[in-house]
Amino acid sequence: xxxxxxxxxPGKGSQRVSVGGRLDTHTFEDLDEALAPLxxxxxxxLVLDLSGLEYxxxxxxxxxxxxxxxxxxxxxxxxxxxxxxxxxxxxDMVKAVPLNExxxxxxxxxxxxxxxxxxxxxxxxxxxD
Amino acid sequence: xxxxxxxPREHARVDDLNASLEAVLANNGVSRAIQGDVRLIVExxxxxxxxxxxxxxxxxxxxxxxxxxxxxxxxxTLEFRESGAPFNPLEQPPPDLDADILDRATGGLGLHLVRQxxxxxxxxxxxxxxxxxxxxxIPTEEDDA
Numbered sequence: 509x510x511x512x513x514x515x516x517x518p519g520k521g522s523q524r525v526s527v528g529g530r531l532d533t534h535t536f537e538d539l540d541e542a543l544a545p546l547x548x549x550x551x552x553x554l555v556l557d558l559s560g561l562e563y564x565x566x567x568x569x570x571x572x573x574x575x576x577x578x579x580x581x582x583x584x585x586x587x588x589x590x591x592x593x594x595x596x597x598x599x600d601m602v603k604a605v606p607l608n609e610x611x612x613x614x615x616x617x618x619x620x621x622x623x624x625x626x627x628x629x630x631x632x633x634x635x636x637d
Numbered sequence: 638x639x640x641x642x643x644x645p646r647e648h649a650r651v652d653d654l655n656a657s658l659e660a661v662l663a664n665n666g667v668s669r670a671i672q673g674d675v676r677l678i679v680e681x682x683x684x685x686x687x688x689x690x691x692x693x694x695x696x697x698x699x700x701x702x703x704x705x706x707x708x709x710x711x712x713x714t715l716e717f718r719e720s721g722a723p724f725n726p727l728e729q730p731p732p733d734l735d736a737d738i739l740d741r742a743t744g745g746l747g748l749h750l751v752r753q754x755x756x757x758x759x760x761x762x763x764x765x766x767x768x769x770x771x772x773x774x775i776p777t778e779e780d781d782a
Contacts, residue, residue: 532680533648533651533680533684534648534649534652562673563673563676563677565676565677565680565681565747565750566681566743566746566747566750567680567684567747569743569746570743570746573741573743576738576739577739580739593670594670594673598677598750601749601750601753601754602732602734602746602749602750603734603735606738
């Protein structure tokens with residue numbers, strides 16, 4: 509099985525992408541290509557829904573690192589949702605994701621993003637006072 | 638169960654090799670989790686040999702990667718054999734996993750994963766060949782096979 513990539517309708521500065529199948533030497537370039545135009549849009553968050561991902565290797569991890577590095581200069585984050593046991597194990601073995609950037613459901617990730625957004629707005633209002 | 642597979646040094650063939658191994662492992666009742674571990678080891682090691690192997694030193698007749706796989710009782714054994722310059726994957730420096738996540742070097746992750754997943758690993762230089770022997774324990778409960 510190959511890689512399945514589904515781009516969801518973009519939200520405000522946020523983009524959700526479902527990734528299924530296998531993310532490895534043979535498929536990582538497909539993901540890099542699909543993400544490239546999104547990463548140009550100064551997203552504050554890229555949410556990768558990994559529910560359907562069955563396998564990841566170091567090549568796939570490098571793709572996630574690349575996305576994170578592209579978003580970081582303007583404060584954007586890559587959040588991972590619902591990694592399956594093999595994926596979680598591999599991510600853990602190379603400490604690929606900080607614990608606060610990994611979520612068990614998209615609802616949980618959305619709640620986190622809302623909270624972040626509120627913090628930004630509060631800070632902006634504080635500045636205005 | 639014991640079998641030997643040869644493949645040309647090409648990324649696309651590594652996928653074929655993994656497809657064959659997966660079928661063999663499934664037929665032998667090996668769980669999906671262990672199948673995933675084997676796939677990871679094979680992809681990382683073969684990929685490494687293909688990308689870093691010194692082709693100038695590889696004779697045409699030795700151009701292939703060879704993988705032996707064996708299952709005995711509750712132990713799965715994988716042996717990789719490739720010709721080329723001496724290279725011990727077990728002695729490569731580990732990646733700095735505690736460096737700032739944005740400054741992390743992305744090299745060395747694959748071999749690190751191999752060392753983590755394998756229960757035991759042993760490297761030997763045999764003539765012109767790098768031989769790496771790995772073992773994994775197969776859990777007795779096949780509840781997710």
